[in-house]
Amino acid sequence: MRKIGIDQLEDIALGASLLGAGGGGDPYIGRLMALGAIQDHGPVTMLDPEEVPDDAFIVPIAMMGAPTVLAEKGMMGDEFRVLVDMISKYYGKEVYGVMPIEAGGVNSMLPFVAAARLGLPLIDVDGMGRAFPELQMVTYTIGGVKSTPMALCDEKGNSTIINTVTNKWTENLARALTMEMGGSTSVILYAMDGKTMKEYGVKNIVTRSEQLGKAIRTIKEGRGTPQENFLEVAEGIKLFKGKIVDVLREVKGAFNIGKVVFDGINEYKGQSAFVQFQNENLACTVEGKILATVPDLICLVDTETFIPIPTDQLKYGKRVLVVGLQCYPSWRSEVGIEIVGPRYFGIETDYIPLEERAQNV
Amino acid sequence: MRKIGIDQLEDIALGASLLGAGGGGDPYIGRLMALGAIQDHGPVTMLDPEEVPDDAFIVPIAMMGAPTVLAEKGMMGDEFRVLVDMISKYYGKEVYGVMPIEAGGVNSMLPFVAAARLGLPLIDVDGMGRAFPELQMVTYTIGGVKSTPMALCDEKGNSTIINTVTNKWTENLARALTMEMGGSTSVILYAMDGKTMKEYGVKNIVTRSEQLGKAIRTIKEGRGTPQENFLEVAEGIKLFKGKIVDVLREVKGAFNIGKVVFDGINEYKGQSAFVQFQNENLACTVEGKILATVPDLICLVDTETFIPIPTDQLKYGKRVLVVGLQCYPSWRSEVGIEIVGPRYFGIETDYIPLEERAQNV
Numbered sequence: 001m002r003k004i005g006i007d008q009l010e011d012i013a014l015g016a017s018l019l020g021a022g023g024g025g026d027p028y029i030g031r032l033m034a035l036g037a038i039q040d041h042g043p044v045t046m047l048d049p050e051e052v053p054d055d056a057f058i059v060p061i062a063m064m065g066a067p068t069v070l071a072e073k074g075m076m077g078d079e080f081r082v083l084v085d086m087i088s089k090y091y092g093k094e095v096y097g098v099m100p101i102e103a104g105g106v107n108s109m110l111p112f113v114a115a116a117r118l119g120l121p122l123i124d125v126d127g128m129g130r131a132f133p134e135l136q137m138v139t140y141t142i143g144g145v146k147s148t149p150m151a152l153c154d155e156k157g158n159s160t161i162i163n164t165v166t167n168k169w170t171e172n173l174a175r176a177l178t179m180e181m182g183g184s185t186s187v188i189l190y191a192m193d194g195k196t197m198k199e200y201g202v203k204n205i206v207t208r209s210e211q212l213g214k215a216i217r218t219i220k221e222g223r224g225t226p227q228e229n230f231l232e233v234a235e236g237i238k239l240f241k242g243k244i245v246d247v248l249r250e251v252k253g254a255f256n257i258g259k260v261v262f263d264g265i266n267e268y269k270g271q272s273a274f275v276q277f278q279n280e281n282l283a284c285t286v287e288g289k290i291l292a293t294v295p296d297l298i299c300l301v302d303t304e305t306f307i308p309i310p311t312d313q314l315k316y317g318k319r320v321l322v323v324g325l326q327c328y329p330s331w332r333s334e335v336g337i338e339i340v341g342p343r344y345f346g347i348e349t350d351y352i353p354l355e356e357r358a359q360n361v
Numbered sequence: 362m363r364k365i366g367i368d369q370l371e372d373i374a375l376g377a378s379l380l381g382a383g384g385g386g387d388p389y390i391g392r393l394m395a396l397g398a399i400q401d402h403g404p405v406t407m408l409d410p411e412e413v414p415d416d417a418f419i420v421p422i423a424m425m426g427a428p429t430v431l432a433e434k435g436m437m438g439d440e441f442r443v444l445v446d447m448i449s450k451y452y453g454k455e456v457y458g459v460m461p462i463e464a465g466g467v468n469s470m471l472p473f474v475a476a477a478r479l480g481l482p483l484i485d486v487d488g489m490g491r492a493f494p495e496l497q498m499v500t501y502t503i504g505g506v507k508s509t510p511m512a513l514c515d516e517k518g519n520s521t522i523i524n525t526v527t528n529k530w531t532e533n534l535a536r537a538l539t540m541e542m543g544g545s546t547s548v549i550l551y552a553m554d555g556k557t558m559k560e561y562g563v564k565n566i567v568t569r570s571e572q573l574g575k576a577i578r579t580i581k582e583g584r585g586t587p588q589e590n591f592l593e594v595a596e597g598i599k600l601f602k603g604k605i606v607d608v609l610r611e612v613k614g615a616f617n618i619g620k621v622v623f624d625g626i627n628e629y630k631g632q633s634a635f636v637q638f639q640n641e642n643l644a645c646t647v648e649g650k651i652l653a654t655v656p657d658l659i660c661l662v663d664t665e666t667f668i669p670i671p672t673d674q675l676k677y678g679k680r681v682l683v684v685g686l687q688c689y690p691s692w693r694s695e696v697g698i699e700i701v702g703p704r705y706f707g708i709e710t711d712y713i714p715l716e717e718r719a720q721n722v
Contacts, residue, residue, distance in 0.1 A: 090451075090522075158530050161451075161522040169519050176541035180533055 001051060003043040004122070008210055009034055009112060014307070015212030016108030018234065019205075021297040021325075022311040023131035023280035024104025025067025033075075034109040037116035044112055045121040047097060049203045052123055054195040056096035059087055060127065061111040064135070064152070064174055065184035066256070067312075070106060075155050079186040080114035082159055086151040087188050090161055099123040099197070101138065101190065103209055104131030104280075105310060110186075122206070127190060129202035129328035130297050133255055133279040135174060136167035137340050139330050140190050143200035150174065150189035154181040202328050216306050227321065230306045234299075236323035237358050239284050239291045240273040241266055241303060244318045255279055260300075260314045262322070275300065275322065277311045282345050284322055292324040293342040295331035296354040299323045324354040362412055364404040365483070369571055370395055370473060375668070376573030377469030379595065380566070382658040382686075383672040384492035384641035385465025386428025394436075395470040398477035405473055406482040408458065410564045413484055415556040417457035420448060421488065422475040425496070425513070425535055426545035427617070428467045428673075436516050440547040441475035443520055447512040448549050451522055460484040460558070462499065462551065464570055465492030465641075466671060471547075483567070488551060490563035490689035491658050494616055494640040496535060497528035498701050500691050501551050504561035511535065511550035515542040563689050577667050588682065591667045595660075597684035598719050600645050600652045601634040602626055602664060605679045616640055621661075621675045623683070636661065636683065638672045643706050645683055653685040654703040656692035657715040660684045685715045 004012070013031040017024065024030075038044065052058065061080060063070055084095050097120050100111045115122040127138030135147060147170040153159035160177060164170045170189065178185045215233035222229030231238060242262030249258035257278050264271035273286040281298035284291050292298050300309045303319045330336055332353065338344070341351045365373070374392040378385065385391075399405060413419065422441060424431055445456050458481050461472045476483040488499030496508060508531040514520035521538060525531045531550065539546045576594035583590030592599060603623030610619035618639050625632035634647040642659035645652050653659050661670045664680045691697055693714065699705070702712045 156530070157526040158534065159524045160534065163520045165518040169517075172541055173519060173521065173538060176537045177534060180537035 001045060001047055004038075004046050004112065005043040006035060006038055009038060011210045011213030011217065012206060013109055013213065014216055015209035015214070016103040017105055017308040017310065018212050018216070018299055018301070019129070019209060019297065020104025020108070020131040020308065020310065021280045021299055022277055022309075023133065024102070024108065025106055025310055025312060027105040027109065029067065029070065030106035030109030034112040034116070037113040041116040041119070044115040046206065047121045047123050049123060049125045049198050049201060052097065052194040052197065054193060056194040057091065057093040057191065058097045058099060058123060058194060058197055059084065059095055059188045059191045060101040061098045061114040062101045062107045062187050063110055063184055064187050065178045067106045067184075069183035075186065079153050079155065080118060082153050083151045083186060083188045084114070084118060086153075086159060086161060087149065087191055090149050090151070091191065095120065096194075097121040097123050099201075100126045100206065102126055102128040102131045103205060107131070108209060123197065124206045125197055125201040125203050126205045127201060129205055130295075131280050132340055135171040135189060138190060139202055139328065140192070140196070140200050141167050141339055142330055142333065142335050143196070145190060145192060145196055145200060147189045149191070150187060152177055152185050152187045154185050156181075219306050226306065230301070231323065234323060234325060236299070236325050237354060238321065239298070239324050240264065240271075240286050240322040241268050242273055242320060242322070244314060244316055244320060247314045247316065256311055258311070260311075262320065265319060273322065276347065278345055279311065281311065283342060283347050284324070290349055291357055292354045293347060293349060293351060294345060295327040295336060295340045295351070297325035297327060299325060324358070326354055362406060362408050365407050365473065366404040367396060367399055370399060372571045372574030372578065373567060374470055374574065375577055376570035376575070377464040378466055378669040378671065379573050379577070379660055379662070380490065380570060380658065381465025381469070381492040381669065381671065382641045382660055383638050383670075384494065385463070385469070386467055386671055386673060388466040388470070390428065390431065391467035391470030395473040395477070398474040402477040402480070405476040407567065408482045408484050410484060410486045410559050410562060413458065413555040413558065415554060415559075417555040418452065418454040418552065419458045419460055419484060419555060419558055420445065420456055420549045420552045421462035422459045422472040423462045423468045423548050424471055424545055425548050426539045428545075430544035431467060436547065440514050440516065441479060443514050444512045444547060444549045445475070445479060447514075447520060447522060448510065448552055451510050451512070452552065456481065457555075458482040458484050460562075461487045461567065463487055463489040463492045464566060468492070469570060484558065485567045486558055486562035486564050487566045488562060490566055491656075492641050493701055496532040496550060499551060500563055500689065501553070501557070501561050502528050502700055503691055503694060503696050504557070506551060506553060506557055506561060508550045510552070511548060513538055513546050513548045515546050517542075580667050587667065591662070592684065595684060595686060597660070597686050598715060599682070600659070600685050601632075601647050601683040602629050603634055603681060603683070605675060605677055605681060608675045608677065617672055619672070621672075623681065626680060634683065637708065639706055640672065642672065644703060644708050645685065651710055652718050653715045654708060654710060654712060655706060656688040656697060656701045656712070658686035658688060660686060685719070687715055
């Protein structure tokens with residue numbers, strides 16, 4: 001158990017935006033909301049997963065939809081109270097604590113808003129170890145955990161409880177409601193007991209985000225060059241370095257879908273590469289050869305500051321280092337690949353671990 | 362209190378299809394399901410509204426979406442059990458009885474399916490006294506009754522509870538879910554106590570359907586011509602008589618929207634008329650002059666058998682009598698006209714009661 005104050009929160013936000021692998025939107029809005037909540041209510045108590053009793057009833061807190069929409073329309077303020085009350089009443093159980101469902105911009109921060117405002121502890125665990133675009137894409141699905149009963153509400157006061165026969169149906173129904181409600185909603189799903197969380201969750205991911213954030217912030221203090229330091233703390237494999245020459249983007253079914261194209265710089269001069277994305281980055285292709293795909297993390301960072309760049313901030317001329325990070329091990333299982341492998345996203349290649357692909361370059 | 366067996370049910374189905382004013386789809390599928398349920402479980406007990414205690418918890422039963430889709434994909438069979446259990450658990454109250462929400466094809470019959478299967482009484486009341494295309498269009502909305510908490514489920518086993526800030530939001534969210542679930546769902550909304558039902562419901566509407574059905578069935582036994590007998594029992598005003606020469610139809614947001622055009626026959630020879638519809642008939646224009654609009658009922662019946670013709674069965678060449686029926690009085694209030702008047706449906710005219718328009722022809 002430890003306290004998360006404003007300094008720790010800043011590092012967590014920065015580190016989580018790297019693990020977001022392009023997704024989760026601008027961390028700015030989520031960070032601002034979490035900072036405000038901690039300023040108002042004091043530091044948040046963070047529990048190690050092992051500190052949570054097996055029978056404790058715990059709930060992930062997240063937003064669904066486009067973070068840019070959330071930034072525009074805002075929240076009414078008591079969404080998390082509404083959600084926690086709904087789910088608590090529906091299950092007939094008191095909520096013991098909250099947790100994030102994914103790393104990445106807004107959704108790494110909103111659980112801190114809920115924890116601070118509701119006076120609940122936050123558990124150092126999530127269901128992805130990164131960010132993914134759809135609700136069924138969590139390690140809990142690999143474990144056969146049901147996503148519902150789910151609670152969903154908007155900033156106007158509308159709310160729903162959803163029960164489904166598969167986690168993919170949860171995605172479909174919650175997405176339809178979110179679009180009808182104006183493009184963003186607040187949600188609780190995969191409510192579970194402590195035992196299930198410890199068995200299938202990605203443990204200590206918030207602490208990992210904090211370490212990454214701190215390392216990026218102090219990148220110039222290390223022994224090597226900043227880039228060497230960055231690759232070492234991120235445990236990253238360098239995939240490419242280039243200048244953005246084109247960004248193709250469309251919004252389809254509430255997803256940001258597209259492709260960013262680079263011309264190589266420095267040691268990559270004369271080469272060309274591109275990264276495809278659906279909210280998160282899906283695959284990186286250099287000189288016609290795929291170097292990394294989901295579920296491994298493909299992260300774009302600024303070549304000078306190493307600040308991660310979400311897909312919605314990609315701009316012509318930006319100089320970017322493309323880095324691959326190994327995903328959480330259970331994503332590499334057969335079921336994991338079925339749920340979030342390249343073919344699910346329409347990329348016609350088998351999944352080959354990042355580090356194996358790198359050896360063949 | 363009286364028992365509704367197979368004979369009464371046949372008359373109710375026929376009469377309700379007249380009050381459906383073109384909507385509700387082919388009564389065949391709903392009638393078939395209700396007949397099956399009564400054959401399996403015996404006659405249904407129907408209560409007069411005044412027999413229901415003020416504090417009894419009663420629920421309307423209906424389907425949402427396109428009846429033609431329901432006919433194709435069917436039901437799993439225990440939807441009503443799922444809905445009644447959900448709503449009962451959510452409110453923490455036992456369900457005392459069920460009721461229809463509208464007259465018209467399928468939705469006049471499904472409450473009988475639920476009543477027979479669940480062994481609950483059915484109450485002789487509804488919320489429209491006719492059929493309307495959207496969920497907020499009930500006399501309960503005029504009375505300020507909330508449509509939610511609402512229960513909605515599909516035939517695959519997905520189910521939701523919806524809470525909204527307005528009855529129009531209920532329509533929007535339930536419609537989005539229904540479309541995502543494949544075009545038809547089963548619903549309970551406007552769950553209420555006996556007192557509220559007695560204050561705002563359209564009372565004895567099932568009995569009225571039965572009387573209308575019986576009259577249509579025995580139309581040749583009356584004193585006058587069949588048409589005179591029909592207009593007398595229906596308390597209808599003759600608007601036009603013609604042959605269908607064109608049907609314009611499109612499906613938009615899960616609604617059947619369109620227009621049917623007639624060339625006059627007999628006393629209307631040489632004249633032309635058309636009826637606009639959105640699931641239900643909205644307005645009747647004869648020789649360029651509007652003779653009737655919502656919320657009054659515009660009903661198309663066969664000129665020989667006086668069997669009502671739903672909008673999805675309109676066909677070139679069919680000979681049709683167009684009849685206007687006065688709507689339930691509270692629809693003619695200011696709030697009523699706001700909810701279901703001609704302008705809500707995009708027809709640019711003030712509401713003038715049917716019988717006044719008829720005097721000026």
